[in-house]
Every structure is written in C-alpha cells, then in structure tokens.
Amino acid sequence: MSEMDTKKATIDDTGGLQNPGRRKFLGTTAAVGAVGAAGATGTGMLVRSGETSAAPGNSNAHKVGPGQLDEYYGFWSGGHSGEVRIFGVPSMRELLRIPVFNFDSAIGWGITNESKRVLGESGVFLNGDTHHPKVSYTDARYDGRWCFINDKANTRVGRIRLDIMRTDKIVTIPNTASIHGLTLQRVPKTERVFAAGEMIIPTPNDGRHLEDPSEYWTLMTCLDAETMDIKWQVIVDGNMDNCDTDYEGKYVGATCYNSNRGVTQEEMMGPERDWAVIFNVARIEEAVANGDYTTIGDSDVPVVDGRGADKGGSDYTVYIPIPRSPHGFNTAPPDGKYFVVSGKLSPTCSVVEWARVDDWFDGTITDPRDTVVAEPEVGMGPLHTTFDDRGNAYTSLFIDSQVVKWNIADAIRSYDGADVNYIRDRIDVHYQIGHLKASLACSRDVDGKYLASLSKFSKDRFLNVGPLHPENDQLIDISGEKMELVHDGPTYAEPHDALMVRADQLDPVKIYDREDPFFADTVAMAKEDGVTLERDNKVIRDGNKVRVYMTSIAPSFGITEFKVKKGDEVTIVVTNLDMIEDLSHGFALVNHGINFEVNPQQTSSVTFVADKPGVHWYYCSWFCHALHMEMSGRMLVEA
Ligand code: K7E
Numbered sequence: 115m116s117e118m119d120t121k122k123a124t125i126d127d128t129g130g131l132q133n134p135g136r137r138k139f140l141g142t143t144a145a146v147g148a149v150g151a152a153g154a155t156g157t158g159m160l161v162r163s164g165e166t167s168a169a170p171g172n173s174n175a176h177k178v179g180p181g182q183l184d185e186y187y188g189f190w191s192g193g194h195s196g197e198v199r200i201f202g203v204p205s206m207r208e209l210l211r212i213p214v215f216n217f218d219s220a221i222g223w224g225i226t227n228e229s230k231r232v233l234g235e236s237g238v239f240l241n242g243d244t245h246h247p248k249v250s251y252t253d254a255r256y257d258g259r260w261c262f263i264n265d266k267a268n269t270r271v272g273r274i275r276l277d278i279m280r281t282d283k284i285v286t287i288p289n290t291a292s293i294h295g296l297t298l299q300r301v302p303k304t305e306r307v308f309a310a311g312e313m314i315i316p317t318p319n320d321g322r323h324l325e326d327p328s329e330y331w332t333l334m335t336c337l338d339a340e341t342m343d344i345k346w347q348v349i350v351d352g353n354m355d356n357c358d359t360d361y362e363g364k365y366v367g368a369t370c371y372n373s374n375r376g377v378t379q380e381e382m383m384g385p386e387r388d389w390a391v392i393f394n395v396a397r398i399e400e401a402v403a404n405g406d407y408t409t410i411g412d413s414d415v416p417v418v419d420g421r422g423a424d425k426g427g428s429d430y431t432v433y434i435p436i437p438r439s440p441h442g443f444n445t446a447p448p449d450g451k452y453f454v455v456s457g458k459l460s461p462t463c464s465v466v467e468w469a470r471v472d473d474w475f476d477g478t479i480t481d482p483r484d485t486v487v488a489e490p491e492v493g494m495g496p497l498h499t500t501f502d503d504r505g506n507a508y509t510s511l512f513i514d515s516q517v518v519k520w521n522i523a524d525a526i527r528s529y530d531g532a533d534v535n536y537i538r539d540r541i542d543v544h545y546q547i548g549h550l551k552a553s554l555a556c557s558r559d560v561d562g563k564y565l566a567s568l569s570k571f572s573k574d575r576f577l578n579v580g581p582l583h584p585e586n587d588q589l590i591d592i593s594g595e596k597m598e599l600v601h602d603g604p605t606y607a608e609p610h611d612a613l614m615v616r617a618d619q620l621d622p623v624k625i626y627d628r629e630d631p632f633f634a635d636t637v638a639m640a641k642e643d644g645v646t647l648e649r650d651n652k653v654i655r656d657g658n659k660v661r662v663y664m665t666s667i668a669p670s671f672g673i674t675e676f677k678v679k680k681g682d683e684v685t686i687v688v689t690n691l692d693m694i695e696d697l698s699h700g701f702a703l704v705n706h707g708i709n710f711e712v713n714p715q716q717t718s719s720v721t722f723v724a725d726k727p728g729v730h731w732y733y734c735s736w737f738c739h740a741l742h743m744e745m746s747g748r749m750l751v752e753a
C-alpha cells in the first residue's frame with residue numbers, strides 16, 4: 115500500500131469518510147470533559163503511530179545553511195512576556211525580540227525617555243500579554259509599515275514600526291476589559307485596527323452593578339491605524355474572542371463564547387450554540403457621523419449599540435449561531451470569499467460566505483444561519499484555521515494534538531448533500547496545539563509552503579529544564595499532498611499566534627535616519643539648549659536640572675567625566691555617530707539601574723536623580739571594538 119492508501123484505510127477504519135479522527139465523535143459532554151483532561155492529565159497526548167501522516171522527508175527545501183537567509187520574516191507573539199519576536203522561517207532562528215508592553219533590560223525599554231513616551235501612563239505596568247500580531251496591508255498584501263499587537267492583560271493595543279522594529283504607539287482601550295482578538299482592515303489598505311474586548315464588565319466599571327452580571331458588557335473597538343486614536347466602539351452581546359476582516363473593507367467579525375454572559379465556567383459552557391458577530395463598518399460610521407451614539411463614563415469615544423442577538427442582529431451587527439464556544443475566526447485567502455470559524459467545544463468548523471452577510475444586511479436573508487455554507491467535522495477541539503493557495507484549510511485540533519487538512523469546496527459539497535470526503539490529511543503535533551498559521555495565509559499572496567504549528571505542551575520533546583517546559587513551535591512543510599513535519603522549535607511563554615511575511619515585503623533600515631521621529635522630542639530638547647547632537651559634547655545646568663549631551667564613536671564616549679550635585683535631576687543624551695552597520699553602543703550606569711541601546715545614528719536618553727554621592731562609572735554595554743572594555747567614563751556626584 116502506498117502512503118496515501120494507508121492513510122485512507124485508517125480514516126475508513128475509524129468510522130467513515132467524515133469521521134473527525136481516530137475515534138468517533140464523543141458528543142459534546144465528552145468533548146467538554148476532554149478539554150479539561152487534555153491539559154491536566156495528557157489524555158490527548160497518546161502516541162498514535164501509524165494513524166497519521168509521518169512520511170519521511172521528501173524535501174530539504176526548509177534547510178537554511180550558515181550564512182544563508184530565510185525566506186520569510188515570522189512575527190511571533192511573545193504571550194505573557196509582553197513582547198513580539200521575529201523568527202526567520204523556515205530556519206526558525208529567533209532574530210529579534212521587540213519589547214512592547216514589557217520591560218527590556220537589553221535595549222532599555224522602559225528605561226529610556228523615548229520608550230517611556232511610547233509607554234505613557236500605562237508604563238506603570240511592567241507586564242503585558244500579547245496574542246495576535248498583525249502586519250498592515252495595502253490591497254490585502256503586506257505593505258511593511260506596521261505590526262499591531264494586542265495586550266490581553268492590560269487592555270492595550272501597541273504598534274511596531276517595521277522600518278526600525280521598535281514600538282512607537284501604545285493605547286489603552288477604555289470601557290472594556292482585556293483586548294483579545296486583534297485584526298486589521300485589508301482593503302484598500304489598513305486604515306482601521308479592530309480590537310475585540312473579551313471579558314464582560316459593568317459599563318462604566320466604576321463600582322455599579324458589581325453583583326449583577328446582566329449589566330456586564332463588552333465592546334468592539336476601532337482605532338485609526340495612522341494616529342492610533344480611537345474612532346468608535348460597539349457594545350455587543352456575549353464575550354468576544356478572535357476576529358478577522360473581509361477582503362473588501364466592509365466588515366469585521368468576531369467569535370463569541372459565553373453567549374449567555376455567564377460569570378462561572380459552568381455558565382460560560384452552557385449554551386449549545388454561541389455565535390460569530392459581524393460588524394457593518396459603514397453603517398456604524400454613518401451612525402457615529404449622525405450622532406446616533408452614546409458615551410460611557412468619562413470617555414468621549416462614540417459607542418454604538420450593536421446588541422440584539424435574540425433578534426439575529428441590529429442595524430450594525432448580525433449574530434450567526436455557531437456551535438459551540440467557537441474560538442478562531444479566519445478569512446480564507448486569496449479572495450476572501452469565506453471565513454472559517456473553529457468550533458472549540460464542537461468538533462466542527464463553520465464556513466460562512468461573506469456575500470451572504472451582505473444578503474443579511476440588505477434583507478435578502480432573514481435567518482443568520484443561512485449565511486453558513488458548510489460545517490465539516492474535523493476533529494476534537496478545533497481552535498484555529500489557516501489556508502494554502504489550493505483551496506485547503508488547516509485546522510488546529512487542541513484535544514487531538516493534530517493539524518487536519520480539509521478542502522473547503524468539498525466541505526461545501528458535503529454540506530449540500532454530496533457524498534465526498536473533504537478530509538485530506540492529518541498530522542500529529544506535539545502537543546496540544548493552539549494557533550497555526552501558513553505562510554502568507556492572511557493575505558492575497560498566500561503561497562501554501564509552510565505552516566507554523568504552535569503547541570502549548572512540549573512534554574518530552576526537549577531536554578528537561580525543570581517544571582516550566584518550553585512551548586513547541588513546529589514547522590510543517592505543506593507544499594505537497596501530505597504534510598511533513600520539518601522542525602521542532604522551543605519557545606518561551608507563550609506564542610499564541612504568528613504570521614509570516616515574505617522577506618522581500620519588508621525593508622527595515624540598517625542605520626537610523628537622524629530625522630527619525632522616534633527620538634525627535636529629544637532632538638528638540640537639545641535644540642533648545644543650543645546643542646547640535648551630531649557634534650557637541652556639553653553639560654548644561656538649568657537650576658538643579660543637568661543635561662549631559664555626549665556622542666559615542668567606537669571606542670569612546672564624547673564625555674568621559676562630568677560632575678553633578680547630590681539631588682540633581684540628570685538627563686543623559688547619547689548620540690551614536692558611527693555610520694557602520696551593526697555598530698551599536700550601549701550606555702550602562704553602574705548601580706543606577708540604567709542601560710540602553712544606542713544604534714548607529716540613533717539618539718537615546720535617560721533621566722534620573724543623582725541621589726548617591728561618589729564616583730559612578732558608566733560603560734558601553736554593546737561589544738563594539740577591541741577597546742570596548744575601555745569605553746567608559748565617570749559621573750562624579752558631590753555630596
Ligand atoms: Cu487561540 Cu489568544 Cu488567538 Cu491563544 S488565542 S491559542
């Protein structure tokens with residue numbers, strides 16, 4: 115028997131063409147039980163050799179030798195580390211960490227004045243929980259401008275500039291709690307960012323309705339991608355989870371679990387069906403323009419009322435019933451004709467046609483369920499779905515610890531009554547997969563080459579490093595008929611989602627432009643002091659405020675000694691005059707908790723109170739030269 119024949123036999127043996135997997139579908143109660151058991155006892159981690167795709171390598175295309183460059187930039191969320199990471203794909207080499215909501219000792223994120231301006235008032239929090247990195251689009255193609263990221267922990271949205279790979283905006287979202295889903299307008303370009311509030315709270319959350327969950331709500335928020343101002347919010351029924359947009363710039367939609375707005379786990383799992391809620395952006399913005407909105411508490415953000423699940427929707431929303439506590443919401447490329455909702459506590463995915471959402475809003479369809487065009491059974495614990503360029507979907511199965519490949523057109527035929535097998539392949543992943551993402555699968559350029567599978571448990575796959583195990587981010591070659599596992603990659607706490615951008619779609623700078631807005635405020639301060647940063651080394655005293663302007667050129671700082679008085683507020687501004695790629699300096703001040711990066715042509719600054727009389731050395735922390743160890747100086751603090 116060929117590999118394909120073996121596979122088919124397995125599927126048939128375990129219960130027919132549409133069987134969700136190795137065992138018969140257990141029914142919803144069993145499914146719910148298994149969700150708990152999988153994490154706690156490892157029920158879902160049984161070895162199942164012979165049941166799934168395990169074809170030996172048919173290609174070495176994924177190998178990236180020393181000195182060779184990767185084909186894709188991978189943007190990985192850093193989970194509750196609060197950062198975003200860049201991986202090279204297919205090598206899965208970690209290339210960079212970009213702090214967003216977290217403190218970062220290496221580059222001084224949270225220490226420098228420039229990063230504190232970005233963090234703003236929310237910088238008092240040292241943690242964040244990033245889930246869904248999204249790169250901006252022009253005409254549904256990655257345009258290399260920004261990567262947006264949510265903070266579930268402290269209800270924020272951050273933006274990373276992809277030319278310098280640094281965060282330049284962070285916004286706290288009012289009136290809602292814990293931003294989970296995050297997605298972007300694709301067409302004509304990313305002008306709007308959508309942030310789905312997850313947890314329900316009283317609105318305003320000022321002490322009223324503490325014990326009355328029927329008065330708890332959550333909201334969808336729309337931000338202006340350019341200014342990061344909040345444009346509007348829509349109040350909805352239920353909790354929102356993941357979200358995505360269409361390919362025409364008309365809609366954003368989110369999955370919803372806990373449609374009866376419970377506050378205990380039993381209540382949240384109660385309903386047999388929850389829903390996907392779709393927002394009609396034009397109608398919402400029309401209502402805002404007409405003044406047809408309210409505001410909540412102190413916030414002046416226009417809030418439109420999109421509740422009405424019991425009636426199927428409102429002027430602004432449609433609630434499409436979906437079984438059961440659905441999680442992932444993913445629009446299928448390259449044309450964006452359908453979106454797929456992954457059922458989580460139901461072994462199904464639901465395929466919805468965007469054009470039928472049009473039909474619902476113009477009244478041609480009156481039952482929101484009529485927007486559903488397929489509901490394939492795919493396996494246990496479907497969480498997220500991604501796509502290739504050949505009409506196939508790939509769904510992560512948390513409980514089964516598998517990726518299942520299925521064909522969308524065949525699933526639609528099957529839903530219409532045809533006797534077809536829409537399941538194409540299954541592959542074991544290790545273990546308890548959450549997100550998965552195929553190369554370019556959120557864009558028109560989807561290419562069906564690689565799939566990143568982000569598993570929550572690594573168990574036995576790596577050397578034991580103690581009670582906290584790494585996650586396991588695996589790379590799967592999906593270019594052929596059968597999926598092929600090509601790489602295990604341990605990662606830290608805990609990448610929920612990732613996306614891949616083709617290497618030629620990004621063009622980061624290698625050396626800062628002296629006009630870069632990232633440090634423009636610091637440049638303006640220098641100008642007021644009459645200081646030209648590219649030339650001057652000067653100490654300026656202004657009452658008890660002292661500003662120390664110094665250059666750095668390997669292997670020296672422009673100032674190697676300066677004197678201040680105890681209690682002075684000292685601002686140190688360092689400008690790296692080196693023009694050589696990769697020649698970064700760092701500035702660390704001993705016993706002051708200060709260290710930060712100064713990359714070629716960058717200006718960085720820090721402000722602190724000199725409260726310890728004595729001699730305090732500062733040194734360059736980025737190894738830059740044979741005399742790097744000698745690149746240092748002294749701050750003398752008079753008693
Ligand atoms: Cu499934 Cu936050 Cu996208 Cu985690 S969410 S897995």
Ligand code: CUA
Nearest residue numbers: 699734736738
């Ligand atoms: Cu400059 Cu090390």
